[in-house]
Amino acid sequence: MAQIKLTKGKLLIAEPSILNDSSFNRSVILLSEHNEEGSIGFIINKPSKFVLGDLLPEIESDLIIYKGGPVSKENLYFVHRVPHLIPNSVTIADGIFWGGDFDAVQELLINNTLGKDDIRFFLGYSGWSKNQLQDELDTTSWIVIENKYQNIFDVSDQSFWKDQLMRFGGEYKLWANAPENPSLN
Template identity: 30%
Template sequence: MGAWRGRLLVATPAIADGVFARSVVFLLDHDDDGALGVIVNRPLESELHQVLPAWTSSATSPTLLFQGGPVATDGALAVGVLADPVSADGPPSGWRPMAGRVGLVDLDGPPPAPRQLVGLRVFAGYAGWSAGQLEGEVDEGSWLVVEADPADLISRDPESLWRDVVRRQSGDLRYWTTLPVDPGDN
């Protein structure tokens, strides 16, 4: 399966509240057992240097901890984008490839050298779906599955990422960007 690995889930207006409202999720894994991803547009107020000081220089601005999802929020995972997937130096120590140039970086090891990655984010928690659950949510219209750009993971303006991703889609979907966050404001 794995058809959606490396793609984005974009919350539709059907998800009106909660952690997934107007969220953009990068799918790190998707197979017959379920799916795993991180919400890439939910920075928290915690500065990364307060939580993992050694990783601050490796992280992409804004250097905040991000809310990766509602699962295991007491844990953290780092997601990085390789600068050059065929580098003579190889991938960073503790690298686990997930989708193309995107992979997980072991937070228990040393931070990668800046030249190895074009960006890195640290997420508190993750988003997870059991077998068939995500497919059902897509079928009911809660999510769009769209192409990702590795730059989406490390956007310097994560708060506008939902709007930016929707705007680059074709057809009438772009009109969603004109919808107010609170339908009562309409």
């Protein structure tokens, strides 16, 4: 499989070789930052048991909070598609933005201006130090793909990882169809 250049906005698909890693098993990560200092991303296909209203009771919201990764799991992060509504947003890629003015986000949520197609919240993030992610790519922990999704928030949480592996074909189809916990088989 040809290697795609590692840049922010790409998706990282967990290789079957890391199935024993509880943080990244069957993960798809949106790479939000990648530079000479390191990389940051958010796992986009692992919902937590929390909704936004659980963490911010002043905001009556049933937006699902996702497990962004194993770093700073006590902090809330967000990725969105509405930089015109959220000042100080950072561009990840075409139509995808990270962070911004959280007071504006709260106001938009209270006014029911933002929905699940506009914003996604994460507890924690996935982070790599300088050259760490490239080392993991070299040891076949991740597959880098272009993000070709019009709205990344529309993808299915349950089948997104499997769907990506099925596209790769060959032995990946076998892994895609393997049970999440083989001991239960």
